[in-house]
Amino acid sequence: MAQNMIKTGRMPVDFFTHSYRISGHVDVRRKTLPDILNDPMTGFLQLEDAYISPIIQPGEITATYAASSIAKDNLTLALVATRDEALSRDQSYGSYAGSYLRKVFLTVPSLEVVGYLRLSARVDMRRLLTSDTEKFIPVLDGRVQASIRQEVVFTGGGVLVNKLHIGAFCLEEEDQ
């Protein structure tokens, strides 16, 4: 049943770098967040109302700025509330891409991520991380845990992980 949600055009996103959590709003206009993050024509992402917290004290807001630019290459991941927000338009509603889910564990600096990859066929891990042109890989139903403070956990419908910063990348065995 459709829920009558209160939301507006600006998308709230939690961005993470090696040491910081940066919360803010992205004006996605007619694009999706993955489209913006994976756009090779722009190295920076514009953020409205940036709220900055150290990863080790992620509830404390240590600085706020009305507008900021974030270097996309330096992001380790972006956390969004719903699955749809983590999928590009060709992956989202009505798309055949991604017919089954595989559980994944991966690490980026300071953080561990557990969630699901949406895949369309049997996967070659090397190809998944290297051959695709998209820099950010969507992990659905993500659970992000701070590696040095395991009690600090973030959850979201989608996590867009920067492939450049992935340390370990582990897929669980398929059921069948």
Add this chain to the structure above:
Amino acid sequence: MARILVIDDNADLLQMIRMLLEDRGGHTVVLSAEGEDGLAKAMANPPDLAIVDVMMPGMTGYEVCRRLRKEPATANMPIIILTARGQSVDREAALEAGANEHMAKPVTMSELLDRVNDLLATSPQPPTAPSAVQGIVGVLSLRGGVGVTTVAVNLAVLFARRIPGRVCLVDLSPSSGHVALHLGLRPDPNWLPLGALSPGAIDAAINNYLMGHAAGLAVLAAPYVPVIGTGLSRETVAATLNALKKHVGVVVVDLPSVLTEGAAAVVEAADAIVLVTTADPAALQTTLGSLQALKAWSSKIHLALNQIVPGAAPPAEALQRVVKHPFAATVPYESAQVQVVSQGKPLALIAPQSPLVQGIARLAAGLGLVP
């Protein structure tokens, strides 16, 4: 119909919430696009409830919340933090700042309206006079290690959520009490200098030895270094309680595990004594003995069964037959308790729905001190 203040920098969201609360809720809504302006509107005409965003230019919603809690006119007002920062760490931050609820955006209209109406229905009436709520609660076990400090700290935090700024938590332990540790405070100042004052001088000096906590509590901590002897005298404790009663409504005292002269003064003055026990034979034996030692005050004893180990516990009915006294409440085991002590964040503040806090809330309700 209530008057609701909504503070959010998103103009579209403000209008949506206005329509929801006015058209479907029948409330009157006051809108503000930023924290300073919202505070000014709250001070000029205090609303019945406030909905506050966190991420706003100029002042965060947490700061708005803290400042609303400091003002007598809005200290008791229900506050909902409605924010895109929807993680569990953000919920902790919101509750620590003094909010009653934390809701993550996007939220459904019915969820928000239900939460607003629930809070309005259960919000306490503002106290009309300092004497409106008054009482002393001693929390005690003559066997150590049964969770007395956990009960005392969470009890005080729960009281403070009902009557912010009007609760004092006292740690009377002479052997490096842990109240400050549970609250993430450094026990400086503490009660040690009170012992050198004459009872008559304590009234004027007491404020110098109290610490404030974000939960809306005043704290009189125990000294970090254990004292030689049994701590404060009966006269000093009695004078301290009298002084505190002039400033706050409820005093919760975490008592040491021996009946010192100071502890006896609290037992005599208390309106309620929470006697904490666990289900192990040694604790039950000590509880039986304690009930005999405190027989003169049995009518004000509220026995609390604290489950400090995981797993199945003996039935409370069977334990009641052993100690020959009814349990006022059972406090379930909570695995996170050890962790929150190391973080200095009581569960009543960061996880009010946890079974442990719910158990202590039942205990608090049975004391009959705070409506």
